[in-house]
Amino acid sequence: MKLKVGILGATGAAGIEFVRALYNHPWFEIEELYASDKNQGKTLEEACKLDLSGLPQNVKNKSLGSLEIVNHDLDLFCSALPSELAKTIEEKCAKYTPVISTTSAFRYESDVPIMITEVNSKHYKLLQRQKQRGWKGWIAPGPNCTTVGLVMALHPIYKEFGIERVIMSSYQSVSGGGASLIQKWREQRFGALPEISEVEKPLINPALMVADNVLGHIHLEEQKVKKETLKILGNYYSGKKILEDAEFSIDCSCVRVPTYKGHFETVIVQTMKNCSADNLKGLYAMFDDCCRSSFGHLPSSPKETLVVLDRSPEPYYDVNLYGGMATVIGRIEKSNAFSNGLKFQVLSNNTVKGAAKGMIQVAEYLHSIGFLMPK
Numbered sequence: 001m002k003l004k005v006g007i008l009g010a011t012g013a014a015g016i017e018f019v020r021a022l023y024n025h026p027w028f029e030i031e032e033l034y035a036s037d038k039n040q041g042k043t044l045e046e047a048c049k050l051d052l053s054g055l056p057q058n059v060k061n062k063s064l065g066s067l068e069i070v071n072h073d074l075d076l077f078c079s080a081l082p083s084e085l086a087k088t089i090e091e092k093c094a095k096y097t098p099v100i101s102t103t104s105a106f107r108y109e110s111d112v113p114i115m116i117t118e119v120n121s122k123h124y125k126l127l128q129r130q131k132q133r134g135w136k137g138w139i140a141p142g143p144n145c146t147t148v149g150l151v152m153a154l155h156p157i158y159k160e161f162g163i164e165r166v167i168m169s170s171y172q173s174v175s176g177g178g179a180s181l182i183q184k185w186r187e188q189r190f191g192a193l194p195e196i197s198e199v200e201k202p203l204i205n206p207a208l209m210v211a212d213n214v215l216g217h218i219h220l221e222e223q224k225v226k227k228e229t230l231k232i233l234g235n236y237y238s239g240k241k242i243l244e245d246a247e248f249s250i251d252c253s254c255v256r257v258p259t260y261k262g263h264f265e266t267v268i269v270q271t272m273k274n275c276s277a278d279n280l281k282g283l284y285a286m287f288d289d290c291c292r293s294s295f296g297h298l299p300s301s302p303k304e305t306l307v308v309l310d311r312s313p314e315p316y317y318d319v320n321l322y323g324g325m326a327t328v329i330g331r332i333e334k335s336n337a338f339s340n341g342l343k344f345q346v347l348s349n350n351t352v353k354g355a356a357k358g359m360i361q362v363a364e365y366l367h368s369i370g371f372l373m374p375k
């Protein structure tokens, strides 16, 4: 029997990827879609301004419900709501039903793991502590979309060679800013707006001028990446039921660039034990074997999890590799910035692995071990 799923925020950039990941899923089926009240009763096709190509008509015809009356008979909620709203709605759902989430609403609480299947699936044990909140369900969030690519690349290094410090710079696409930023970028890029004169430029909200610009500040992004990386790579202690952060220095600089999809990152790492570029390529080449031996092959897992290239990964060409679930790594070289220094580039699909399908993979893992079952 398939698990019945409700998607919260189904019309958004992350929500629509939940719909894509689930409409033909072997273990889960979409029962309810929810969006804001202005779209209540409309079909997905009428309400959603994003690309719906490839989705079958019966899915596009599904009507949108209101968050005021969520269906507590469902087996799972997938949340892709704005974080402030997610605080109340996810809690309301978790009182009766498990929730997987792309939002930051609960990420930093001590009884909440931040899950990436290939990296820290065992942290799911912390979810049991949420029973003390009086919930029948639980909330399992994934990381911020920028953290995902970084941690996927760091995890094998951390396990095998140890890490002293990490410095990352991101070049993040507009889809990371949600449906309204995508809409703005489209209008600006494809000329729905007339060319902007020097006189008009100061009148435009700088946070929304995305097509021909670099936005040097993304609200709270750098704090999230630093905090989340250490939590995800941390250790879970079963006896005390606590999670302790990994200990290394990390800093980053996060920037929005005018690409549509995919977060590109340059990373410099100082390892504890010396690791050559070839050592690292060898480590990445073995990664899928390690994943298979710890949790088998899940329906949403890519054929190749870490794809290593001899060139730079490029969002335009590489962002949808293995359906957007692969982390693409290129230009692995020694760095002379530090002793034991390495540098490389990473590309991760922010709405797929970095959000919805990455979290469906987490739900698949939890189902495969019997932790997430039909009610």
Ligand SMILES: NC(=O)c1ccc[n+]([C@@H]2O[C@H](COP(=O)([O-])OP(=O)(O)OC[C@H]3O[C@@H](n4cnc5c(N)ncnc54)[C@H](OP(=O)(O)O)[C@@H]3O)[C@@H](O)[C@H]2O)c1
Pocket: 008, 009, 010, 011, 012, 013, 014, 015, 034, 035, 036, 037, 038, 039, 047, 067, 079, 080, 081, 082, 083, 085, 102, 103, 104, 143, 144, 145, 175, 176, 177, 178, 179, 180, 350, 351, 354, 355
């Ligand atoms: N975009 C990414 O790459 C990405 C990656 C990882 C995590 N995330 C996280 O995922 C969440 C969603 O992000 P997004 O980029 O998908 O945002 P988005 O495109 O703006 O979508 C937001 C969704 O929430 C709904 N919503 C907004 N206000 C609402 C309200 N008052 N009541 C009910 N529903 C409401 C919207 O419905 P309407 O269409 O009806 O307004 C829409 O379905 C955020 O917490 C974000 O931080 C996003």
